[in-house]
Amino acid sequence: MDSHSDTHRNISSAGAFFENYWDIFSGILLSVVAYYFHHIGNGTISTIFAALAIISLSITVSEVADILAERLDEPYGSFVLTFTAVAVEIILLFNIMLQATATPAAMQTVQGGIISAVIVDMNVLLGLAVFIGGLAFSEQQHNEDTSSSYTTILYVASLALLVPSILGHSGHDTQTVEKASYMIGGLLFLFYITILIFQTKTHTHFFKATAKSRIFRYKRKLMESENGSGEEMHENYIFDKLPSLVNFIVIFALIFLIGILAEIFAHDGMHLFKELGISTGLAGLTIAIISVAPEIFTAVKAAKNDQIQRVVNIAMGASTVSILLTVPSLLVLGYIADVQLPLSFNPLEIGALIFTIILAWKTTDDGETNYFEGISHLMLFLCYAVIAALY
Numbered sequence: 001m002d003s004h005s006d007t008h009r010n011i012s013s014a015g016a017f018f019e020n021y022w023d024i025f026s027g028i029l030l031s032v033v034a035y036y037f038h039h040i041g042n043g044t045i046s047t048i049f050a051a052l053a054i055i056s057l058s059i060t061v062s063e064v065a066d067i068l069a070e071r072l073d074e075p076y077g078s079f080v081l082t083f084t085a086v087a088v089e090i091i092l093l094f095n096i097m098l099q100a101t102a103t104p105a106a107m108q109t110v111q112g113g114i115i116s117a118v119i120v121d122m123n124v125l126l127g128l129a130v131f132i133g134g135l136a137f138s139e140q141q142h143n144e145d146t147s148s149s150y151t152t153i154l155y156v157a158s159l160a161l162l163v164p165s166i167l168g169h170s171g172h173d174t175q176t177v178e179k180a181s182y183m184i185g186g187l188l189f190l191f192y193i194t195i196l197i198f199q200t201k202t203h204t205h206f207f208k209a210t211a212k213s214r215i216f217r218y219k220r221k222l223m224e225s226e227n228g229s230g231e232e233m234h235e236n237y238i239f240d241k242l243p244s245l246v247n248f249i250v251i252f253a254l255i256f257l258i259g260i261l262a263e264i265f266a267h268d269g270m271h272l273f274k275e276l277g278i279s280t281g282l283a284g285l286t287i288a289i290i291s292v293a294p295e296i297f298t299a300v301k302a303a304k305n306d307q308i309q310r311v312v313n314i315a316m317g318a319s320t321v322s323i324l325l326t327v328p329s330l331l332v333l334g335y336i337a338d339v340q341l342p343l344s345f346n347p348l349e350i351g352a353l354i355f356t357i358i359l360a361w362k363t364t365d366d367g368e369t370n371y372f373e374g375i376s377h378l379m380l381f382l383c384y385a386v387i388a389a390l391y
Contacts, residue, residue: 020237027056034264039211043268050265054258055293058088060152061254062294064239064247065288069114071244082252089117090272091259093326094333095266096287097341103270106170110283110341112388117322119384120152120288122356124316125296127377133303133311134371139310142160143208147364150316153195154357157323161343161350167335168344180342185331207307213263233363265290281348281388292318299322306368330346348391351382 030053038046065084072080093113108142129231133140164180239247275281295314302310327343361382362372 006362011041013214017386019063023056023059027053027060030056031261034261038264038268039153040377043271045274046264047268050261050268054088054265054290055093057254057258057261058291059295059297061088061251061258062298064251064254066298067239067389068244068251070248071280072110079335083321084255087255088258088262088316089113089288089322090326090333091255092262092265092287092291093330094337095259095262096270097330097334097339098337099266100339103274105274105283106266107272107341108280109222109273109283111343112281112349113287113346114284114322114326114330115345115353116281116285116288116325117292118283119352119356119381121291121295121315121319121322123270123362123377123381123384124289124301125292125318126311126360127374127381128296129299129303129315129374130308130369131371131374131378132300133306133308136304136308136367138370140303140306140369141367142309142312142364142369144367145205146309146312147360147367148311149198149203150320151357151361151364153320154316154360157191157320157359158353159186160188161323161327161345161353163344165296165345165350168342169347172313174342177342177344178340181341184343185328186322189328192321192328197325197380207351253275257266270343279391281391282385285385287384287390312364346391348387352387356380 030049034046034049034053037049059082065080068080093110096106096113097110100110109261114343130140161184164177165357168177240251244249269283278286295318299314300315301312302308330341359377363369363376
């Protein structure tokens, strides 16, 4: 009897260990495989394994960032989550920018990637989380001030991106478009600083769960505890026990490794996309999905726990940072590397961005979400993916 009990305990422990650390171990293993195939010149295999390794390691980053987020509380928690995810996005897009001299289509892929990151955040991440949360809980409630603030910010940011695009499509020369791009990049960064103060200092209550939604969530948890259906916590997760400073160091170390993988993905991926005849729009969408995958994982988990406020903070916060921080960062890095990034987006990208913001405003402005609103976002994304593939 004791032997059977010990065996069962060992299997449970092994299962818990795998569930806790599968992402970091598979990420390291996939990284080694990606580097090997890159070294022997097999670009197809190295691109696939580099992408999978980036996703796996990014999930670890999001898990560690999630721990820090719980310690820091909102809105600082969501800020850490979105910042780590955007760091991966910047690294990926910058490495693709560096391929522009050898592959001119790479710059269009970067431009598509900037817009696609917002579209994936607002439609796939938000849509999937709201859909799954809506199936688990008929309706979920969040602070309507959060979505109101973020949609206003995104409207202004998307209109700012229109400036170089209008100049580019109205016959102005490349030098004028580049000058306008740097000016808009500077304005976006100043806007980001203002929003950061607004979010973390003067109006933090706009980004926290309301009393109504807190009571709503408390009732759900009470019902779950009475039914014995609470989610089992793994107390032996090493990052839960480490000090915050050490966890920050772990995040930066993993992001450094992701940077190396991003270089492999960018170099081999651009050649692969060209060989397969994949459009720059679809390539940008693929890159966005890779960089946003860990956030999707975190948001779905939050929605299943009835933490829809966190979902809204992650989805809209990441979208905001994707424009206001990614664009200025890429412009500065491009200037240092002597690679010009003109912010001249095509009509499809700008149109899809504006329609996405309108839909997000309509589905979140009343402070309640349901599965129908989630499926609406997913539908819009699929329509955009079809056009991006054929445009």
